[in-house]
Amino acid sequence: xxxxxxxxxxxxxxxxxxxxxxxxxxxxxxxxxxxxxxxxxxxxxxxxxxxxxxxxxxxxxxxxxxxxxxxxxxxxxxxxxxxxxxxxxxxxxxxxxxxxxxxxxxxxxxxxxxxxxxxxxxxxxxxxxxxxxxxxxxxxxxxxxxxxxxxxxxxxxxxxxxxx
Numbered sequence: 001x002x003x004x005x006x007x008x009x010x011x012x013x014x015x016x017x018x019x020x021x022x023x024x025x026x027x028x029x030x031x032x033x034x035x036x037x038x039x040x041x042x043x044x045x046x047x048x049x050x051x052x053x054x055x056x057x058x059x060x061x062x063x064x065x066x067x068x069x070x071x072x073x074x075x076x077x078x079x080x081x082x083x084x085x086x087x088x089x090x091x092x093x094x095x096x097x098x099x100x101x102x103x104x105x106x107x108x109x110x111x112x113x114x115x116x117x118x119x120x121x122x123x124x125x126x127x128x129x130x131x132x133x134x135x136x137x138x139x140x141x142x143x144x145x146x147x148x149x150x151x152x153x154x155x156x157x158x159x160x161x162x163x164x
Contacts, residue, residue: 072162074107074110074111075107075111075158075161075162076162077103077106077107078104078107078108078111078158078162079155079158079159079162081100081101081103081104081107082104082151082154082155082158083155084100085097085100085101085104085133085151086148086151086152086155088100089142089144089147089148089151090144090148092144094137094142097137097142097147098137098138101133101134101137104130105130108126108130112126112127115161118161119160119161122157122160122161123161125153125157126154126157126158126161129150129153129154129157130154132150133147133150133151133154136150
């Protein structure tokens with residue numbers, strides 16, 4: 001029994017490490033659900049062509065050249081999420097708005113480091129507004145006007161940093 005406990009502890013730590021390593025791979029890879037959510041809300045050619053186009057040139061050209069189309073797609077995804085969330089909020093469909101805004105982090109996580117480098121002030125504003133919107137959508141009775149205003153500001157900030 002004395003030898004069994006240390007073995008169980010090592011096994012438990014090993015399992016947690018494997019699970020933790022597995023989760024780190026998911027956000028960095030371009031996943032089909034993110035692409036399919038773009039195609040549901042924006043023009044299909046842009047959403048389906050960009051992930052393949054971004055993956056192929058990265059092996060043959062400089063990283064900066066390959067990053068530009070992918071970043072554009074991510075910013076389009078962000079703008080689409082914000083626009084669709086705002087439309088749902090204005091229609092009073094807060095369940096749909098929450099579901100739509102849940103996609104925001106998927107796109108934001110892929111571009112936030114670049115935004116932070118490019119414009120720290122705008123980065124902070126986007127982070128603050130997204131937190132405000134998440135909190136507002138979680139309340140039992142969301143404030144339609146406040147959410148609509150915050151989404152408008154967030155859309156303006158995302159658009160301003162999306163420009164090259």
